[in-house]
Amino acid sequence: MKAFHRVAVLMLAAVTCLIGMPVPHAAASPAVRYTNPIAERRADPHIFKHADGFYYFTATVPEYDRIVLRRATTIQGLSSAPETVIWRKHSSGEMAAHIWAPEIHFINGKWYVYFAAGRSDDIWRIRMYVLESSSANPLTGSWTERGRITTPWDTFSLDASTFVNNGVRYLLWAQQEPGISTNSNVYIARMGANPWTITGSVTRLVVPTLAWETRGFKVAEGPAVLQRNGKIFLTYSASATDANYCLGMLTASASANPLTASSWTKSPTPIFTTNEATGQYGPGHNSFTVSEDGLSDVMVYHDRNYRDINGDPLNDPNRRTRVQKVYYKSDGTPDFGIPVPDGPTPVRLRSYNLPDRFVRHWEYRAKLEPAVSPLADSQFKLVTGLTGSGTVSLESTNFPGYFLRHRNLELWVERNDGGTQFRDDASFSQRPGLAASAAVSFESINRPGSYVRHSNGLLNLQAVTDAQGRADATFVLE
CATH class of the missing domain: 2.115.10.20 (Glycosyl hydrolase domain; family 43)
Known part of the structure; x- marks a missing residue:
């Protein structure tokens, strides 16, 4: 049904483009x-x-x-x-x-x-x-x-x-x-x-x-x-x-x-x-x-x-x-x-299982919230990982030079200090979504098997062992 809906939207988009309607x-x-x-x-x-x-x-x-x-x-x-x-x-x-x-x-x-x-x-x-x-x-x-x-x-x-x-x-x-x-x-x-x-x-x-x-x-x-x-x-x-x-x-x-x-x-x-x-x-x-x-x-x-x-x-x-x-x-x-x-240009990370909520930073802590204001708190540039090709890092849009990184298994947005530890903590392997292949999941490179996931409105780095974890660790890029 989802596939049919997407095809229908695309067909309608093509028709409305031709006739000039929104x-x-x-x-x-x-x-x-x-x-x-x-x-x-x-x-x-x-x-x-x-x-x-x-x-x-x-x-x-x-x-x-x-x-x-x-x-x-x-x-x-x-x-x-x-x-x-x-x-x-x-x-x-x-x-x-x-x-x-x-x-x-x-x-x-x-x-x-x-x-x-x-x-x-x-x-x-x-x-x-x-x-x-x-x-x-x-x-x-x-x-x-x-x-x-x-x-x-x-x-x-x-x-x-x-x-x-x-x-x-x-x-x-x-x-x-x-x-x-x-x-x-x-x-x-x-x-x-x-x-x-x-x-x-x-x-x-x-x-x-x-x-x-x-x-x-x-x-x-x-x-x-x-x-x-x-x-x-x-x-x-x-x-x-x-x-x-x-x-x-x-x-x-x-x-x-x-x-x-x-x-x-x-x-x-x-x-x-x-x-x-x-x-x-x-x-x-x-x-x-x-x-x-x-x-x-x-x-x-x-x-x-x-x-x-x-x-x-x-x-x-x-x-x-x-x-x-x-x-x-x-x-x-x-x-x-x-x-x-x-x-x-940046993207937003929308929760797969809480689709009205987005990853954002608030006082540098990474959270999951709806209706984010200002918008830029929920926008990240997906760039080549600080550890090099094959990985990705997520750079804050309104705080350039600040990256999403894990610290004590918590996710924060912090300034890149140029150190090896920071580069490792702020680099991830981007995977197909653990709960939906059309989405994405982010696996830590220095803690293999642990993923960025939300829990009680906060983002943490955790191992994923069940369906709930897979859903919590899956995000849609918008």
């Missing part, structure tokens, strides 16, 4: 692991998974002079995929400077790229534009300029994005509105007869007023939509594009009218910010895609791996494209956690 999630989705960064010197990233089996990736290049596109059958494959220039800036006039934030979408059988651009005589006269291609492969086909997206004000505007809810297509964007003393706010409107025209009323959704939205500049930009669990989650970027850059979020019911401002609730605190411990600064301008099996949402974003910038952050070329899995709280809202360290 993919329903099982109670738990399997681990998706990537290696960050996905692309160096690529900011404002957008990844679109198409029905042809390819992921399409575009982003801002640091020269601000062209639009590039890659494709691959996996998200990780985008790292090494060849890159094609599909359009270059004009030599003068409109669309001749500051080519920013391209997004690629497939609408009514054609490809569209939304982007922002300035003029040769005023590089800060940023407006939104659209390209169209009817080719099956947008990397090799020709592109037609469909011109500028017209909004009620002829002012600084950028970061156009689009989504469909209840059969209606909407445009989201950021703009400077006359009479409001901000750099940009976030707006929404219904799309008209084509994907470069809006119609009807325009609704202002976000005005940056909170402290975390106004550091350096009063900015709300880069809107992106995640539709899940009967709700619409709209993330946006705030503050200056240095280490202050961060993500905020609005939430609305999928059955509400998204053109009604009161349909949306604004989170009072940022939902994704700089993390010095993991070495990630200024995460923002995100988009969303889905994992290769269609069962997990994946957030795509850029950041830098250093804080200090000389001069204008917009002239610093080193924003990188990164990805990580989106998790969900018990109420169905997304939990983005923290920007994880570079390298392999």
